[in-house]
Amino acid sequence: MVPFAGYSMPLSYGDVGQVASHNHVRKSVGIFDVGHMVQSNFRGKTAVNFLEWLTPSSLSSLKPYASTLSVLLNEKGGIIDDTIVTKHASDAFYVVTNAGRRERDLAWFKEKLAEWNASETGKNGPVEHEVLENWGLLALQGPEAASYLQGLTSFDLSQLTFGNSAFVPIEGFNLHVARGGYTGEDGFEISIPPSQTLEVARLLTKSPVQLIGLGARDSLRLEAGMCLYGNDMDETTTPVEAGLSWVIGKERKEAGGFIGAEAVQQQLKDGPSRRRIGLVVEGAPARQGAKIFSPNKDELGIVTSGIPSPTLGKNIAMGYVKSGWHKKGTEVQVEVRKQLRKGVLTPMPFIKPNYWRG
Incomplete structure (x- = not known):
């Protein structure tokens, strides 16, 4: 167990090592306890308008029970947090945010809700925010996840295709x-009321399902090219720099109307000064903080996450480099344990995703 975001979290279970856990998820099915994440509901006549002010995504065009990855932005276009927003109805949204940003996010929601509900728009359709305190959240992941849950x-x-949700009857429980x-990998995130979490967890952890800890979660997400908040982005990073421009709705790139829009639109027009990239590093794994240099030893940027990839048998990393140096195939040097090692810019995700698209 390790401290993480105010919780005590399992790094691994029993004597199953990180690599074995990682490989089990890639080949079979594993389950993660992600109940530390913050689950919220936003409701009200103008809920969609409020959330489109807080995020740059096109939420009004989402179909019911469809989700999108999004970002909460500060006034300078920096990422306060990344989030998954699910539309349940035109006036009801389910939002999941990161545990490590809980205090910052909840204070931000409170402040912006007060501002919104005091405005002319808000007065005509006030929005309320409910935090689902102590609710469970279990992530069943891997190529055998669907056949197990179907049973x-x-x-x-x-x-139920990738990016969509439903209320599903599971052995007498009705769960989101x-x-x-x-x-x-293909998989499911299952939200569970506090009184039912333990029972549902027991249902979901019979063979071949294995409990998977934080260690393997980190290596799996990095192979999938996914950012970890606090490592790969923070309030000084914009979605354009982070390679997340795709979360910004097409029409919203033009119209704006969201917090931080001015800075984001400027970067969309002129290009950012740095960009998030993937790297394969020779010799030894580059960890967070390792510097990236050009072949001429000019400093280009920094590694934000790095591991030996269990699936690929190579050292992979994510980081930021100056624009112009971000093209795939570009060769750089990475400082690992005071030695410069060759790195090659590689498109992410590093592995081919296996999402179920029907």
């Missing part, structure tokens, strides 16, 4: 199940 429900899971996750 527990009459709901046809083949109809979202198809997606943080591993690059």
Whole structure:
């Protein structure tokens, strides 16, 4: 167990090592306890307008029970947090944010809600925010996740495609199940009321399902090219720099209307000064903080996450470099343990994702 975001979290379970856990998720099915994440509901006549002010995504065009990755931005276009927003109805949204940003996010929601509800728009349709305190969240991930879960429900899971959710009957429980996750594999994130979490967890951890800790979660998400807040982005990073321009709705790139829009639109027009990149590093793994140099020893940027990839048998890393140096195939040097090692810019994700798209 390790301290993480105010919680005590499992790095690994029993004597199963990180690499074995990682490989089990890639080949079979594993389950993660991600109940530390903050689950929220936003409701009200103008909920969609409020959330489109807080994020740059096009939420009004989402179909019911569809989700999108998004970002909460500060006034300078910096990322306060990354989030998954699910539209339940035009006036109801389910939002999941990071545990490590809990205090910052909740204070931001409170401040912006007060501002919104005091405005003319808000007065005509006030928005309320409910935090689902102590709710469970379990992520069932891997190529065998669907067949395992299908054995527990009459709901046809083949109809539930990546990025969508539904209320699904699971052995007498009616649970919110979202198809997606943080591993690059097919899988489901299952939200559970506090009184039912333990029972549902027991249902979901029979063979071949293995409990998977934080260690493997980190290596799985990095292979899938996914950012970890606090490592790969923070309030000084914009979505354009982070390679997340795709979360900004097409029409919103023009129209703006969201917090931080001016800075984001400027970068979309002129290009950012730095960009998030993937790297394969020779010799030894480059860890967070390792400097990236040009072949002429000019400093280009920094590694934000790095591991030996269990799936690929190579050292992979994510980081930021000056614009112009971000093209795939570009050769750089990375400082690892005071030695410069060759790095090659490699497109992310490093592995081919196996999302279920129907």
